[in-house]
Amino acid sequence: MKNKHYPLLIIGGGPAGLSAAALAAEHGLACALIDEQAEPGGQIYRAIESIPEPHAKLLGSEYQRGKGLAQAFRNSSADYLPETRVWSLNADLQIGATRQDQAYMLSAERIIIASGAMERPVPFPGWTLPGVMQAGAGQILFKTAGLVPDNGVVLAGSGPLLLLLAWQYLHAGVEIKALLDVTPLGNHLTALPKLPKALLAHHYLTKGIAYQIDLKRAGVPMYLGVSDLKAEGDEKLQTVQFKHRGKTKTLESELLLTHFGVIPQIALTEAAGCRHDWDGNQQCWRPQHDDWGKTSIEKLWIAGDGAGINGARSAEHAGRLAALDVLQSLKLIAVEKRDQLSKKDRQWMLADRHIRPFLEAYFQLPKSLLTVPQDDTVVCRCEEISAGEIRAQVNNGHDNSNQLKYFTRCGMGPCQGRQCSNAVAHIVADCSGKNIPETGLFRGRPPIAPLTLKQLAAMDVEEQT
Amino acid sequence: MNSDVIIIGGGLMGASCALQLSMRGLQCIVLEKDSPGRHASGANAGGLRQLNRDPAEIPLTVEAAKMWRNIEALVDSDCDARFPGQIRLAENKQDLAKLQQRADLVTQLGYHHEEMIGEDELYQLVPTLTPGCVGGLICRQDGYGRPYHTLTAFRRKAESLGAQFISDAKVQSIQQQGESWQINTDQERYSGGVLLNCAGAWANQIAEQLDETVPLEPRALMLMVTERLPHFVDPVLGAASRKLSFKQMQNGTVIIGGAQIAKLDFAREHTEIDWPTMVECAKTVLRFFPQLGDVRIVRAWAGIEAIMPDNIPVIDASQTFANAYHAFGFSAHGYQLSPIIGRIMAGLITDGKTDFPLHPFRINRFQTENA
Numbered sequence: 001m002k003n004k005h006y007p008l009l010i011i012g013g014g015p016a017g018l019s020a021a022a023l024a025a026e027h028g029l030a031c032a033l034i035d036e037q038a039e040p041g042g043q044i045y046r047a048i049e050s051i052p053e054p055h056a057k058l059l060g061s062e063y064q065r066g067k068g069l070a071q072a073f074r075n076s077s078a079d080y081l082p083e084t085r086v087w088s089l090n091a092d093l094q095i096g097a098t099r100q101d102q103a104y105m106l107s108a109e110r111i112i113i114a115s116g117a118m119e120r121p122v123p124f125p126g127w128t129l130p131g132v133m134q135a136g137a138g139q140i141l142f143k144t145a146g147l148v149p150d151n152g153v154v155l156a157g158s159g160p161l162l163l164l165l166a167w168q169y170l171h172a173g174v175e176i177k178a179l180l181d182v183t184p185l186g187n188h189l190t191a192l193p194k195l196p197k198a199l200l201a202h203h204y205l206t207k208g209i210a211y212q213i214d215l216k217r218a219g220v221p222m223y224l225g226v227s228d229l230k231a232e233g234d235e236k237l238q239t240v241q242f243k244h245r246g247k248t249k250t251l252e253s254e255l256l257l258t259h260f261g262v263i264p265q266i267a268l269t270e271a272a273g274c275r276h277d278w279d280g281n282q283q284c285w286r287p288q289h290d291d292w293g294k295t296s297i298e299k300l301w302i303a304g305d306g307a308g309i310n311g312a313r314s315a316e317h318a319g320r321l322a323a324l325d326v327l328q329s330l331k332l333i334a335v336e337k338r339d340q341l342s343k344k345d346r347q348w349m350l351a352d353r354h355i356r357p358f359l360e361a362y363f364q365l366p367k368s369l370l371t372v373p374q375d376d377t378v379v380c381r382c383e384e385i386s387a388g389e390i391r392a393q394v395n396n397g398h399d400n401s402n403q404l405k406y407f408t409r410c411g412m413g414p415c416q417g418r419q420c421s422n423a424v425a426h427i428v429a430d431c432s433g434k435n436i437p438e439t440g441l442f443r444g445r446p447p448i449a450p451l452t453l454k455q456l457a458a459m460d461v462e463e464q465t
Numbered sequence: 466m467n468s469d470v471i472i473i474g475g476g477l478m479g480a481s482c483a484l485q486l487s488m489r490g491l492q493c494i495v496l497e498k499d500s501p502g503r504h505a506s507g508a509n510a511g512g513l514r515q516l517n518r519d520p521a522e523i524p525l526t527v528e529a530a531k532m533w534r535n536i537e538a539l540v541d542s543d544c545d546a547r548f549p550g551q552i553r554l555a556e557n558k559q560d561l562a563k564l565q566q567r568a569d570l571v572t573q574l575g576y577h578h579e580e581m582i583g584e585d586e587l588y589q590l591v592p593t594l595t596p597g598c599v600g601g602l603i604c605r606q607d608g609y610g611r612p613y614h615t616l617t618a619f620r621r622k623a624e625s626l627g628a629q630f631i632s633d634a635k636v637q638s639i640q641q642q643g644e645s646w647q648i649n650t651d652q653e654r655y656s657g658g659v660l661l662n663c664a665g666a667w668a669n670q671i672a673e674q675l676d677e678t679v680p681l682e683p684r685a686l687m688l689m690v691t692e693r694l695p696h697f698v699d700p701v702l703g704a705a706s707r708k709l710s711f712k713q714m715q716n717g718t719v720i721i722g723g724a725q726i727a728k729l730d731f732a733r734e735h736t737e738i739d740w741p742t743m744v745e746c747a748k749t750v751l752r753f754f755p756q757l758g759d760v761r762i763v764r765a766w767a768g769i770e771a772i773m774p775d776n777i778p779v780i781d782a783s784q785t786f787a788n789a790y791h792a793f794g795f796s797a798h799g800y801q802l803s804p805i806i807g808r809i810m811a812g813l814i815t816d817g818k819t820d821f822p823l824h825p826f827r828i829n830r831f832q833t834e835n836a
Binding site for chain 2: 088090091092096105273400402403406407409412413414416445446447450451452453454456457459461
């Protein structure tokens with residue numbers, strides 16, 4: 001392995017990471033960007049350099065924006081460590097990573113985490129059946145392999161990405177059997193006061209409306225205010241059941257793609273021991289940070305959706321702000337210079353975020369979905385722990401996520417609680433009458449990405465600094 | 466709040482003492498600065514091991530083993546305890562000689578729980594073990610349990626008999642006023658006739674308040690656990706000349722330890738896994754089970770333990786104050802002893818005596834040596 005100690009390491013190759021790396025390198029800082037994928041782009045601009053032109057067009061102009069970011073990063077002097085998975089990060093800024101089966105340790109003077117978002121996992125009856133997938137998985141297949149479902153699809157959930165995916169599928173010729181929107185109808189009212197500010201970033205709204213019009217025109221059955229979503233079938237998905245305007249409906253489908261919005265990917269900040277807050281508007285945990293992205297751990301920054309959901313454009317700016325603060329902390333630029341260089345990014349970022357309060361209010365998920373009311377619904381897929389088992393233990397006095405984890409093993413499987421921690425927070429709070437912040441977040445335990453005994457045994461520790 | 470006994474520390478020792486004292490009709494309050502079992506008691510490897518203990522601990526561990534066999538009668542839960550035996554592996558003649566010496570020592574002391582086995586029996590017991598080992602030292606009654614479940618069972622049973630566990634109550638000061646102990650916590654003030662220090666890695670701070678200095682060192686021992694695997698090994702395994710603790714649990718996961726030490730920020734109560742150190746641990750596992758190379762490590766963690774210089778606990782009455790007692794410093798092997806410690810302490814507190822030889826565990830043994 002090459003250089004194992006860097007002045008700055010950036011984890012994540014999406015918009016925040018790419019722009020942070022390009023800016024830091026531009027100022028002469030020797031930095032490296034670590035990313036799981038084989039090419040830059042992250043989730044949002046996945047495969048941006050290699051996607052065939054017709055597919056890229058289908059993905060829309062926002063997607064194409066990633067090209068410029070990737071290019072600027074490629075042109076910079078930043079080191080690029082692709083196909084590298086970080087399985088450990090600690091408060092001393094030591095990183096355990098694996099590339100091509102080889103585990104090794106890296107360290108840095110400063111780290112910017114640009115881990116991005118993940119789809120919010122929402123357990124509902126039948127969500128673990130084969131044939132039920134998250135919409136993001138559908139998007140990955142489309143972006144990387146041009147694959148779309150053959151036999152039609154039911155889309156269900158809430159949030160802008162659901163609409164976007166429906167629109168992309170429509171144009172790719174996929175049969176959309178139905179779009180089931182679980183956003184409560186009452187949200188229209190609660191979001192209304194936030195609309196004027198949102199109009200300042202109206203391109204987001206107009207785009208959303210345009211998607212809806214296209215889908216309607218194409219005759220896609222759209223159900224609003226859907227509840228009691230259920231996936232059913234022996235061995236694999238056969239039917240999707242839901243309630244709409246008081247009536248139970250059933251659709252036949254081999255594929256159900258769900259999307260319930262995105263939440264910050266906090267495995268890295270958790271592993272490092274950063275403090276996290278519950279964000280009631282975004283209904284998720286996110287790391288504490290100042291307005292440069294600096295976390296509760298000295299020398300560790302977070303930028304982009306990993307810090308709280310604000311979208312791809314905002315992430316670019318946040319990446320640059322974090323990089324500027326890092327440069328300042330290393331005395332490579334003065335405070336005044338940092339502040340001056342940050343002005344435009346800060347303005348753009350604020351402007352871009354005008355839409356957020358409206359989106360957050362509009363797409364608030366109902367408690368009846370988040371608290372997993374059906375006792376037999378599996379919450380922890382790894383350890384197969386049901387909502388009922390969790391509730392039983394909360395009623396038994398284990399009203400803290402970590403105690404619950406010790407006791408039920410919920411969150412102790414290979415995903416390390418990534419899939420269940422949010423649902424557990426909602427269930428424990430609902431059942432115990434506590435506020436969610438009081439229920440506590442699962443303590444992060446490494447490794448946060450797969451690591452085998454063989455890889456660990458073969459890890460080169462001699463060269464470690 | 467007032468009670469007969471104030472126990473400081475809501476770990477397994479505190480819970481076991483609370484249970485035994487409650488069974489004898491005494492009112493107990495257990496003060497826990499965090500939540501019960503937050504550190505070593507919830508995060509240990511769960512070994513139920515008599516094998517290879519310090520000779521001073523043998524009378525205690527043998528009696529504890531009897532209690533474990535019947536643990537459900539005591540706490541209404543089997544604590545997921547299983548008894549497939551524990552074996553220390555011998556890789557060569559030197560190892561065998563070392564283990565034989567140990568076996569002879571145990572026999573001389575009049576005990577029979579540890580015995581030598583040869584290569585044939587070893588491979589009958591562990592057919593999946595890599596070829597080349599030559600035998601081992603076995604304790605057939607040993608096994609493992611689930612620590613947090615055990616703690617909860619002890620706590621629940623004690624609570625059902627009237628004991629009270631107070632979480633998030635950090636002790637600020639301790640004073641003896643007349644016949645009574647006054648304990649100020651960051652919550653409220655508690656008082657009781659007897660004080661019992663079961664504060665684990667923090668016990669020296671409590672002892673300090675009683676003007677007793679003990680060379681306790683807090684340390685966090687690392688453990689890791691694998692993904693679930695088909696059943697492949699019954700006994701818990703250690704090795705005569707390597708750091709290893711290796712067991713497959715009921716659910717198929719394998720817990721791997723070996724007394725490797727994590728980085729510890731004691732003031733913040735924060736542990737960091739030291740991966741370069743864990744490399745040795747992974748190598749040792751693959752030395753004995755090369756077929757596990759592609760098995761995924763799911764989680765690594767470290768619980769904060771109290772380590773004494775001689776690796777045996779303090780089990781004693783206070784030498785400076787009447788009506789104060791200590792049970793701490795179990796040096797990363799207290800889990801198995803926990804049921805008997807409750808009985809011993811309850812005996813000391815209620816009858817002023819115990820049948821067990823506690824001389825090796827006295828609190829002032831370190832001063833005596835220095836003097």
